[in-house]
Amino acid sequence: MRIVLLGAPGSGKGTQSKLLIEKYKIPQISTGDLLRAAVAAGSDLGRKAKAAMDAGQLVSDDVVLGMIQERLSKPDARAGFILDGFPRNIPQAQALDAMLARLSQPLQLALLVDVDTEVLMKRLTGRRTCSNSSCGAIYNIYFSAPKAPGKCDKCGSNLAHRSDDNENTVRSRLQVYEQQTAPLVSYYKAQGKLRTVRGTGSVNEIFKNVTDIIEVQMRPLAAAMSAAQAAAAKSAPPAKSVKPAKKPAPAKAAAKPAAKPAAKPAAKKPAAKKPAPKKKPAPKPKKKAVKKTAPKKAKKPAKKKSAPKAKKKK
Numbered sequence: 001m002r003i004v005l006l007g008a009p010g011s012g013k014g015t016q017s018k019l020l021i022e023k024y025k026i027p028q029i030s031t032g033d034l035l036r037a038a039v040a041a042g043s044d045l046g047r048k049a050k051a052a053m054d055a056g057q058l059v060s061d062d063v064v065l066g067m068i069q070e071r072l073s074k075p076d077a078r079a080g081f082i083l084d085g086f087p088r089n090i091p092q093a094q095a096l097d098a099m100l101a102r103l104s105q106p107l108q109l110a111l112l113v114d115v116d117t118e119v120l121m122k123r124l125t126g127r128r129t130c131s132n133s134s135c136g137a138i139y140n141i142y143f144s145a146p147k148a149p150g151k152c153d154k155c156g157s158n159l160a161h162r163s164d165d166n167e168n169t170v171r172s173r174l175q176v177y178e179q180q181t182a183p184l185v186s187y188y189k190a191q192g193k194l195r196t197v198r199g200t201g202s203v204n205e206i207f208k209n210v211t212d213i214i215e216v217q218m219r220p221l222a223a224a225m226s227a228a229q230a231a232a233a234k235s236a237p238p239a240k241s242v243k244p245a246k247k248p249a250p251a252k253a254a255a256k257p258a259a260k261p262a263a264k265p266a267a268k269k270p271a272a273k274k275p276a277p278k279k280k281p282a283p284k285p286k287k288k289a290v291k292k293t294a295p296k297k298a299k300k301p302a303k304k305k306s307a308p309k310a311k312k313k314k
């Protein structure tokens with residue numbers, strides 16, 4: 001599974017990510033980790049990143065994408081990956097899509113872990129940490145309060161309230177998150193790749209919903225997509241060098257019709273069998289009068305939608 005994780009600070013997406021890593025044996029790719037590793041390794045991209053950081057600038061998207069691409073070439077990312085913390089804006093999301101299209105590894109899922117702002121506020125501002133560093137127990141005065149206020153249940157040390165957990169700081173952090181994420185949510189929704197899971201309840205309940213999304217909705221879709229790709233590869237064995245450029249288009253077209261009728265994965269099967277008709281709708285202009293060859297075969301309204309959407313996407 002190739003997943004982008006979206007969720008506010010305090011949404012618990014980090015916990016869900018860990019569970020996903022375990023269950024699906026795919027790595028989480030964190031751009032912060034990649035940057036640190038590249039700088040430490042002194043790689044070409046690492047030197048560029050270090051130069052930018054030393055100059056007090058943001059590391060350019062090109063450098064970050066280059067690092068992600070390098071990371072994706074490692075064997076452990078063959079079955080997929082979880083991207084967390086990237087992309088943060090639409091240009092980054094577009095650049096990521098372009099890069100993944102070149103690799104024929106388009107994103108399959110943008111998973112939003114959604115939690116109401118007021119709950120996030122309590123989760124973040126209510127946090128208290130044991131000041132005894134060898135204990136480090138964590139409490140929340142709203143959800144998991146210590147028995148004696150301000151004292152650690154385990155070791156009796158005082159509990160500390162981090163200064164960046166105060167209400168104003170947290171609220172502005174959440175606002176920044178909201179501003180960054182809202183456009184990305186729309187972006188992936190338009191691609192039919194966004195799924196939202198409520199980030200409240202027990203960790204296991206949330207994870208059950210996450211895996212349901214993957215198993216019931218995304219997996220069958222992914223299977224249909226690779227079947228379509230395999231069929232396309234079979235039908236034209238020679239022109240290998242030309243292929244990669246063409247692949248992303250049918251893959252995306254396949255993603256769209258299936259995204260709507262999420263409830264019936266069966267509908268995706270026929271789509272996989274006939275990759276050929278998919279190529280026709282794409283070049284077809286809006287005019288209905290001239291030719292009616294292409295859309296004739298489309299049996300579902302969902303299918304027709306893929307044509308105008310595909311045109312709009314870039």
Ligand SMILES: [Zn+2]
Binds near residue numbers: 153
């Ligand atoms: Zn303690």
